[in-house]
Amino acid sequence: MVYFNYISMGLICVFILIAALVKKKRPFSERFDRLIESRRFEIIFIAVVLIISAALRLIALSDLPAGMNQDEASIGYDSWAIANYGVDRNGYHNPVYPVAWGAGHGPFYMYAASLFIKILGNSLFAYRLPQALLGVLSVLVLYLLLKKTTNRFTAYTGALLLAVAPWHIISSRWGLDANPAPFLILFALYFFVKGCQDKKTWSYLLSAALFSLSLYTYASTYIVVPIMLVILLIYALVRRYITLKQLLLSGVVCIVIAVPLAMFWIINLFKLPEIHTALFSVPRLTALRSNSVFLSLDKDFLSNVIKNIGSLFSLLFSYPVRELHNIIDGFNIVYVFTFPLLLLGGFLSFKRAVKLKGEHFDFAMCAWFTAAFLFSLIVHQNINRINVLFIPVVYFVAVGINFLANRQRELCAVVLCLIMAASGLFVHTYFGTGYRQQIGQQFMHGFGEAARYADSLDRNTVYCADLYTDGRVNGGYLVLMYYCGVEPSRFYSTVQYYNDTAEFRFAKSFDRYQFVLPQDMTADAYKDDVFVLPADYASRFDSRYNIERFDSFIVVSRAK
Incomplete structure (x- = not known):
């Protein structure tokens, strides 16, 4: 090119x-x-x-760009929450300007998308x-x-x-x-x-x-x-x-x-x-x-x-x-x-x-x-x-x-x-x-599907990689919320942030979801939990574990 x-x-x-320079013009x-x-x-x-x-x-609108950008997940979840519950993830009823991460995002697209989600489903x-x-x-x-x-x-x-x-x-x-x-x-x-x-x-x-x-x-x-x-x-x-x-x-x-x-x-x-x-x-x-x-x-x-x-x-x-x-x-x-x-x-x-x-x-x-x-x-x-x-x-x-x-x-x-x-x-x-592969890496392709699969398993706690534990996942807690359809009240009544007053707030945990990974994920204390991780974490787990792959991410759980 x-x-x-x-x-x-x-x-x-x-x-x-x-x-x-040419004096004689030749128009159509x-x-x-x-x-x-x-x-x-x-x-x-x-x-x-x-x-x-x-x-x-x-x-191929839903497949390209592959995955979901963290800002898409933020606005997308609020759109879904407004469409179904009338509140955003922070519990505000039809906010003039949503708080979102903390410093807000423009409300126009949130309300436009909520209308389409209301009609077509999430x-x-x-x-x-x-x-x-x-x-x-x-x-x-x-x-x-x-x-x-x-x-x-x-x-x-x-x-x-x-x-x-x-x-x-x-x-x-x-x-x-x-x-x-x-x-x-x-x-x-x-x-x-x-x-x-x-x-x-x-x-x-x-x-x-x-x-x-x-x-x-x-x-x-x-x-x-x-x-x-x-x-x-x-x-x-x-x-x-x-x-x-x-x-x-x-x-x-x-x-x-x-x-x-x-x-x-x-x-x-x-x-x-x-x-x-x-x-x-x-x-x-x-x-x-x-x-x-x-x-x-x-x-x-x-x-x-x-x-x-x-x-x-x-x-x-x-x-x-x-x-x-x-x-x-x-x-x-x-x-x-x-x-x-x-x-x-x-x-x-x-x-x-x-x-x-x-x-x-x-x-x-x-x-x-x-x-x-x-x-x-x-x-x-x-x-x-x-x-x-x-x-x-x-x-x-x-x-x-x-x-x-x-x-x-x-x-x-x-x-x-x-x-x-x-x-x-x-x-x-x-x-x-x-390009599909390149943008998929930026947009965390597979993370949402992995989170939804992990959420469907009968496990005590869902542990997910996110920005403070792995830089390849940015706003993973929001992607999880969007794909899993978490009720807003479950989030805003239980969420713990790294910094409540930051411009961009990242969740440590809410409800049964944790975004701080244990140092030793194979310890017996976590045998009844499930993990959503980048694929290269697979080598840390032995044959006792079931590993399901979703593009660049895996869901890991110990076999019962």
Whole structure:
């Protein structure tokens, strides 16, 4: 893939240079233009793209990524508990913001998943399905947005790029609270632009509702959405797209939806008493994550911001494997070799946006990119935190491809072929056995099944490896709770943590489950117990023990 990227990127740079220097333009023919403008072609194309999107996001959804990430287990268990008992694992009734590990997680995905679990039953497929469906829907909404803001060819290209973008496919297939954030912002932006064009108040109100709802996904939206809205509203007021009445009504909608979240943060920032009502609760967190998420305002702040700029270019240009659950080396966000098109498209979009002319509405995506870019500079970066940046990136690549299409149609066709070839290589890699095994190790594949089997045995105590006893298991107590369907009251009434006030609390024990392994697991004192361990522990046990294997984990019990 390395040589493919280098060669393709070199070709694209040459193509852009040719397109910029050659005076005689060779755009697509009028016949082709009429074809892509036709209603029949639109329906067929979008149907095909959506089918591809759905296939890439739904096929083997419960098996890939193999296993269950610790954050999935945390949100997944709370989703199941809310769906079945109306409380989370900490005993809070319909929490505005769940405490989770201690520092909380965004409530949007928890409640979305609880609805699907309520309807479909508890399964990894049901838990991940909301994110997969949001991913498919976002492809359609991006097309509708670009159809309104650019031209039909750019809209088709943008939808196709998002459908096969590696980051988008991967993030659509596992349930993290941060993953829906860019999708909800996209939906909100679509209705904002629609309001600018049709002047309908309901479009602005729906946009306001979606922007406010996005605040319940992940903390990145607390900065990105306000900055984005300030830019959008100034632009809309200057162009007279929005009236004062529409602005005020939209503000009311934003405030009403955001009030519970504001109450939560006021209570936590000022250490006020928790709120418990018949409908919802507003809990206190054990710790705030600001120090671990945002850069410190110290003497190194500026140098760290500069490092973040370099990290962003590295991410978009050549990103090493550090977050296998978010990105695969060599493919990156929307394929490494499209980086020159990203720069070109970004330049063209900002150039049009600052002129305040035309009906391209580039200001919309430029506002989003600006807000997300500023946010990405002040945080300790990882893919989940800065994922709000990536849909504008896809848009800029589409604009760059449209530049080639308007000048040298043959070069544009070659670029599209390169992207489709790369997407084929990505699909082969992602759905292949190599990646499945790698991600399975990160996502503790087999641990949940092993825990469920151990729980079904008639034994006194279930001992499980977890982070403080074996670093290969992270949040194993939550995976066990999810797979075994432990009632919330059994957990919150008996749990013992290593540190009750930590940002990330790990359980030592609860009920009959222990997450501190005995020094000598073969001692007679444990002959009536069962152990869930990484597979290499098997050598510690002799023939007196039954050992059942579940991928990289084993269940060990002494024969009766």
